Amino acid sequence: MNEIKAWYLSRTIWASLITVATALAGMLGLPVEGLDNSALADTLLQAVAAIAGLVAIFGRLSAKDRIG
Known part of the structure; x- marks a missing residue:
């Protein structure tokens, strides 16, 4: 278990909440x-995964700088 993920993508956290x-x-x-x-x-x-994806797309489309 070496992978790191955001807390809001954890099923354990959501089930607990x-x-x-x-x-x-x-x-x-x-x-x-x-x-x-x-x-x-x-x-x-x-x-949450769908919303995170939409935020990422919106962020990229509204960004002022190029990806290097």
Whole structure:
């Protein structure tokens, strides 16, 4: 495991955040039973990857300097 990736691309981080969020939602009285945390984590991770790709494309198109 020598590869480095951004924290927001980690499934473990997303699954942990979703677990904390659903626990807090349950404490606040929101209906969270039947929620598939694994599917939600995968969906959020895909959304983050898509947004990161769009930001990279936009950044490159709006850049003032050439790539050397």
